[in-house]
Amino acid sequence: MRSVTYSSTGGPEVLSMMDRPVPECGANEVRVRILVSGVNPTDWKSRAGDGPGQPTAFPVMVPNQDGSGVVDAVGADVPGLRPGDRVWVWEAAYERAEGTAQEYVVLPARQVVPLPDAASFDLGASLGIPALTAHRCLTVMQGRPERLDPGSLHGACVLVIGGAGAVGNATIQLARWAGARVVATVSSPEKADLARRAGAHEVVDYIADDWVDAIRRAAPDGVDLIVEVAPVMNAVHYPALLAPNATVSIYAFGGGADFTFPVQSHFGTNTRIQFVLVYTVPPSAKDAAVADVRAAVEAGALRVGAEHGLPLHRFPLDQAAAAHAAVESGAVGKVVIDTA
Ligand SMILES: NC(=O)c1ccc[n+]([C@@H]2O[C@H](COP(=O)([O-])OP(=O)(O)OC[C@H]3O[C@@H](n4cnc5c(N)ncnc54)[C@H](OP(=O)(O)O)[C@@H]3O)[C@@H](O)[C@H]2O)c1
Known part of the structure; x- marks a missing residue:
């Protein structure tokens, strides 16, 4: 699979494409085929670190906390999700090496949330942070x-x-x-x-x-x-x-x-x-937030696009560096990366 990776901190130029094996899915985990990766200020700040050329927390890191896509595989003990389900994910790269700027990501089931048919993948990738x-x-x-x-x-x-x-x-x-x-x-x-x-x-x-x-x-x-x-x-x-x-x-x-x-x-x-x-919101409050945001999406109360006050700016996966640069330079709206 294609992954955007970095191995030392720095500007957008530290991001490069790698071809890596599709990850296996363990118990209580879900493998998601990411379709849209959302970019937030936290993603370029993590990539930039405290300055250029510093070692990263993991030898190879994939940026971006937020994303949306389709369940590809489900591990043991994961109720409520099946391959083919539309989902959004949150905090994929928090204290982990594997963010959403890649074709597949494996996540704890708690971080994979159903996305209704009426909600776009762009919306799903814009929810988490x-x-x-x-x-x-x-x-x-x-x-x-x-x-x-x-x-x-x-x-x-x-x-x-x-x-x-x-x-x-x-x-x-x-x-x-x-x-x-x-x-x-x-x-x-x-x-x-x-x-x-x-x-x-x-x-x-x-x-x-x-x-x-x-x-x-x-x-x-x-x-x-x-x-x-x-x-x-x-x-x-x-x-x-x-x-x-x-x-x-x-x-x-x-x-x-x-x-x-x-x-x-x-x-x-x-x-x-x-x-x-x-x-670092308390876990019970985070679970409540995920449940309430999910309910708001199901009610059609959360939307993206210029008509709803959040213009979308799209980049292909091989231009993830440009997507990061756009957020860093204050793009007005939501920057998303099409991973497929
Ligand atoms: N604590 C958290 O958990 C958390 C979560 C998400 C984001 N953040 C942080 O919150 C900030 C905004 O995130 P975002 O995703 O909403 O970014 P964004 O889409 O780029 O929006 C930033 C907005 O902040 C407003 N702003 C007002 N005063 C500002 C100032 N002095 N410096 C910068 N912006 C100012 C700007 O609006 P005007 O031009 O109209 O003033 C701009 O529309 C980022 O620094 C991000 O890292 C923190």
């Missing part, structure tokens, strides 16, 4: 359930920073499915259009507008949750934005390692600050 991160961000709110379903966020106002990003897009769609009112920020009119297509009720261009003022007008009582990609830029504004007993879910740095935080005002409002790293 973005949707599971979004789910965690939306289910750590004070006074709200740890599960998402229609109505679970009814009455809540959610502010999504970076509503045209992949995580931002998934957050808007899941929050809308759960019944929240959604306000999003973006940095351009084009991104504003994407955030609206994802389903945001109100979109604020933080370059063009006095964005804090604009959000106060859109949510006069304050927002109940901020889903944050850029705390370094924004933390100073939280007291002006948050309702009492609100939550801030932080899933990225946004241009720096430290931020200044106005402590005193948050005591009065009992603000909860929750950091989110999708890989």
